[in-house]
Amino acid sequence: MIYLPWFIWISPIVGALLTPAFAVISPKLRNWAAVGFSLIAAVAATVTSLTVAAGDYQVPWIPSVSSPTKSAITAGVLVDPLSMFMANIVAWVSFLIMVYSVEYMKEDSGLTRYWFFMNLFIGNMLLLILADNLLMMLFGWEGVGLCSYALIGYWYKDEKEHWVGTPGDTALGLPQAYSPSQAGMKAFIFTRIGDIALMIAIFLIYAYAGTFNYLELATKVAGSSGWAAGLARLGLLVPTALLFFGGPIGKSAQFPLQEWLPDAMAGPTSVSALIHAATMVKAGVFLTGRMGPIFYTALVQFQQVFPFFATIAWIGAFTAFLAATQATVAREIKKVLAYSTVSQIGYMMLGLGIAGLGANFALGYTAGLFHLMSHAIFKASLFLAAGWVIHAAESRFMDEMGGLAKGMRLTAAAMLLAGLSLMGIPPLSGFWTKDAVLSASFEANQYLLYGLGIATVLLTGFYTMRMLGMTFSGKPSAHLAELEHEGSHVHEARFTMLLPYLLLAVGSLIIGIAFPLIDPPLTNYLEGTFSVLRIAIPSGAPPESGTLSITLVAISVAVALAGAALGYIRYFNKEHHQITKPGGLQGFLWNRWYVNAIYYKIFVNGSMRVANGLYQYVEKGVWDPLNYVIARNVVEYSKASRQLDERVVDQAVNDVSTEGSRLSNIMKRFQTGVTQQYVISFAIGVLLLLAYMIFVIGAS
């Protein structure tokens, strides 16, 4: 049974590789085989978590790097509560989305590519989760990035209907609508920025710890000979931790790298649900959760806990607020959900940050991870339902929908349930987990963070009701009336599509109702992660006072209801008018606080300009003119000598003239300057090197 944990991530990858072969046999087989492999992964994950003992299941990989200070690099799967918790969520949600995809994508061409990348994604995501060391984790990390890029740009022909954003919309003079292939590129580059920071941090840690393995990192962290002490001596400990956190910021779309996620909605909705809501964007949260306790132990020795965890918490809380404000004005239903995803991940980060700021590490830690679980469930449900809504209404804009509830009762019910969970209304799962994050931040005495979180609750209530109201209630829009007129009625989704999101929505409800029962055992289970890592984490928090916790719950529910009421009054049972670009504060929110446009102005246009400038002025500009002066003199000289040639020699020796002009043609060729320039650049190079040796190193 020892290979069972390996099976979890390998089976979807095998499935991906077999997809082209199945496609040759029959398209049907290809589709269902792909779903089958994702089911195998899900079952393997569950069986592993129930039967396999926690531990590190290793095989040798690169033993030759071992030395007295470095351990051999091994490949392995780490089975511990955290990895099993994540693997089960990811594998089962993925499986449901794969089932949905069969029907949702059926009329598309290029499905072999779709199934290939979907399964490859699931395999890489599970690898990321299950890897027992940072190097393998990085493989999965880059793998999911690649699949994300390929699937956002899935409709690579860039037809207008697959663009994201309002056509013709601009901010600061830059177009704000993106084609799928552009959006894919954007996502890839944005996440890479974080990845570079992450890689620098990983190599710095490796340089001092001599290992990539999580368990070894945990055992070698403490003490005066630990790697944390090595880094701290150079003042690098906090910078390394922050650089490491750069990766999660990019992957989980947190400020300041949040801008790629809203545009990633250019991909198919099933992809948005899988990658950009339920799983990949959680990778950053997971990795922060994975290394969080280790960094905590590292930092606590040097009283440097605060800067790192405060950064996480503040970035999380600020992102939660920032994205929620943008969701209140969005026009596309998927963009509302995308902003909301960014915002909710902000809560998870807030929870993980609070872990290090409060007296009880486990409190914020489990709160963040629980919210990850409940968000994965309700947000996948919302996305999948939205996919059907977009399909039925033949538009991605909410102002072209309205009154859809009549035609699709079950979809509306699923979205309502999941929406209530998102808002944090009891007894749905979102209520418990969001409240846990907020309570943890209050109890850690971080009142400002708590305030930001509560403000976000208000906004969340508002934009969720706005979305539900504009989509399902009121009279059908002109666009829908026209569709009706053409004879296409809005109707309910087919069973295989309906089932996944209905199940997820009901799951959110059931987990919510049962939450008081499953909370203590699950908390205990997750806290087992610390004992697998063999690090001591401060628990034994001050006991929660009953009145305080009830007051906090009452506040957050009241605020959520207030937001919801505002949204209800403003958007339910109203006529829909086309949303045009608003002005004032709304315009500011609509333009995403101008962050996106400013990034494009500075980084995209700027680096093109710098690269162009360097090429033009340094490569072509500095060397060339410098050389040209000298080259011209040579040419002048050769002209003069040629005249001498022609006047004196040619007249005397007519016979040679044909030969002579041939020769001079050859000479001209390499007197045009280019070759001389190169030789001169050479000479300058030699002089620079000599000057450096003499003046800088002082070698003379």
Added chain:
Amino acid sequence: MSLIDFTPFISLAVFGLAVTPAGLLGEGKARRTIAPSISMIGLFLALGSAIWLGFSAAQTPGPGAIMSTDIFTYFFTGVLLVVAIFVGVASLSFMRGDPNEAPYFGLLILSTLGMIVLAASLDLILLYVGWELMSIPTYALTAFRKSDPNSNEAAMKFFVLSALSSALIVYAISLVFGISGSTNLIAIANTFGSITPDVRPFGVLAIVLFIVGFGVKMAVVPFHMWIPDAFEGAPTTIGALLAAGAKMAAFAAAFRVFIIAIGPFHVEWHSIFAIIAIVTMTLGNLAALMQKSFTRLLAYSSIAQAGYIMIAFATPNGQAIAGGLFHVLNYSILKTAAFIAATAVATRLSISNLDSFNGLAKRMPQTSINIAVLFLGLAGVPPLSGFFSKALLFAGAVNSSLPWGGYLAIAGLLNSGFSMGYYGWLIKRMYFDEPSDGSRIPEPRSYMAVLWAATALTIIIGLYPQPWIQLSQDAANALKVLGPQA
């Protein structure tokens, strides 16, 4: 040490000399196949014997040896022969029907012989002989399309600059001989450790001249300018030989000279390599981004890659040198194959215009998937081979006791990330853009054989890097053991 240990060299010398006259024999079809087959036999014999000898007969050379048969020699011999075989196999298609096929193959093999002699030499005189033996055939090969003015112009530029670099190397050798009284690298190392102040300036001058002389072939900034012109003008298969073969052989020579002979010289010359490394990788990547032509893009990317390998000289500890050697191995495979891919595309499309790569995935599916993997490998995306060699290099730099190690690693990482800009953009063009003409283009079997072999190696090395890293470390140790024992 017996004659058997020199089998790769002897085999290349015999077959290289035999190919051209043999090409005159026979008639008709036989005449066309005889030269390529003889040269392939020679190359495979050499590669086979190099691998076998590397495992069974590698030994540390004794004092006074002018040619070494250690792991380092066989490592480079193997790498360079793989490059030559890739170029040779691709040339089967490329040169088909050319009346001068036999001399082409003859020159190819003789140039390869020069490269492996360069890698093996422990004596500056032999090193210079190897250098010229490598260079002279490549001048003729660059100008091989006699009637093509671009080919001629490229060859002329290449010749002038190359001759200059040879001259500087000879000058450097004479200075070193003047200081140390020997041309043997190990003997030089012994005297360079205790050099008197009055001759120190000559030592410094010799270092500078060596850097410039080798730098031309290694294509480091600012001695890189001929590279884009020459690669564009030369036949593309020869572009591969220059970009991977000649360049890596120059690195082999530089490793021998700088790590063994100059190593003990107590002037802090490593920082100069750190500067060159950073400038080279940055300028190469920036310029690559601006290119409109595929071969020029490859040329600038090869300049950037040279910058990464230079890190091994700037922080010469065991790990960084092993990383540098591992990167030599990966780079050679990747870059040769990338040029062969260019050759495959060039039969029908203009490689001087990147627009012709739009939608290439539909027109040349095999070529496109290979280019995509090779480019990702060059960019260092895990789990492909380039990732591990860069990781080893950068880790070596970070672990170095020299103060610029960390900066080098960071510059390298930033550059690797930046290079995704143009590698990724080309992949996007091939897969996501629409071709202006959707017709399929034939993909000759010999090109595809090379491409698939290279792609397979890239993936295999990436997934199971252990034996290759071990090999690079053994080679690095074999090199260091000859140098100063600090």
